[in-house]
Amino acid sequence: MTKKNRIARIRTLYAIMxxxxxxxxxxxxxxxxxxxxxxxxxxIGDNSHEYGVIITDLGSGPALYQxxxxxxxxxxxxxxxATISRFDVNITAAEQQQLHPxxxxxxxxxxxxxxxxxxxxxxxxxxxxxxxxxxxRRGRVFPRRNITWLTWIGALMIVMSLCIDISTYIERxxxxxxxxxxxxxxxxxxxxxxxxIFFGLTLIxxxxxxxxxxxxxxxxxxxx
Numbered sequence: 661m662t663k664k665n666r667i668a669r670i671r672t673l674y675a676i677m678x679x680x681x682x683x684x685x686x687x688x689x690x691x692x693x694x695x696x697x698x699x700x701x702x703x704i705g706d707n708s709h710e711y712g713v714i715i716t717d718l719g720s721g722p723a724l725y726q727x728x729x730x731x732x733x734x735x736x737x738x739x740x741x742a743t744i745s746r747f748d749v750n751i752t753a754a755e756q757q758q759l760h761p762x763x764x765x766x767x768x769x770x771x772x773x774x775x776x777x778x779x780x781x782x783x784x785x786x787x788x789x790x791x792x793x794x795x796x797r798r799g800r801v802f803p804r805r806n807i808t809w810l811t812w813i814g815a816l817m818i819v820m821s822l823c824i825d826i827s828t829y830i831e832r833x834x835x836x837x838x839x840x841x842x843x844x845x846x847x848x849x850x851x852x853x854x855x856x857i858f859f860g861l862t863l864i865x866x867x868x869x870x871x872x873x874x875x876x877x878x879x880x881x882x883x884x
Contacts, residue, residue: 669872673865680861683854711759712752715835717828719847720744747846751838763834770827777820784813804874807867814863821856 728741753759788809795803828851835846 669868673868677862677865680858711754711756712750713759713764713834714748714750715831716748718747718749718832718835719849720747721843721845721847723843723845725847747844749835749839749844751835760834760837763830767827767830767834770823770830774820774823774827777816777823781813781816781820784809784816788813804871807870807874810867810870811864814860814867817856817860817863821853821860825852 724744724747728743731740731742734740751759788806791803791806791809795806832846832849836848839845
């Protein structure tokens with residue numbers, strides 16, 4: 661690859677990065693992002709119900725957020741009202757079929773995949789840090805193996821984020837079905853964790869740039 665082609669490739673990577681940044685900013689101002697991680701969907705149960713699910717961080721539907729609710733327990737002479745913007749629900753049933761087991765199973769699978777991706781990413785980060793230290797002592801800053809690990813770390817971060825987003829969407833669609841007809845009908849919402857996706861893509865692009873720099877360094881060493 662010639663120097664001119666490498667520069668063009670770097671410019672392309674920068675342009676893609678600027679486009680992704682602009683997209684993330686746009687999604688932020690359109691309120692299609694979520695900064696907080698959703699809590700999982702564990703099974704619950706009590707003495708009277710064998711099956712249950714916990715669904716967290718639900719947006720309030722019109723029946724709730726358009727009303728003000730009095731706050732009890734205030735001191736004498738003080739009054740306060742509150743509005744509900746988000747809520748959590750514990751839903752129990754006598755039969756598992758009533759809770760849409762297919763959707764709850766998919767949520768569990770995605771959450772397990774999230775945990776596994778997080779563990780793999782953590783292990784790769786530790787290996788990359790140890791390898792970087794050892795290679796610096798040998799006078800090699802960016803070996804190809806470290807660049808490959810950096811790419812995998814970025815990819816795993818994106819996979820983990822997408823698993824969380826899809827799992828959250830399934831949970832919310834499940835809540836919409838189960839709470840249909842009640843005053844606690846949630847407001848449908850899509851959350852995209854652009855922060856993790858952005859950093860994952862940043863790591864991948866950095867790995868590509870390091871790879872170009874590594875190729876240039878090898879060519880200079882061969883020339884000398």
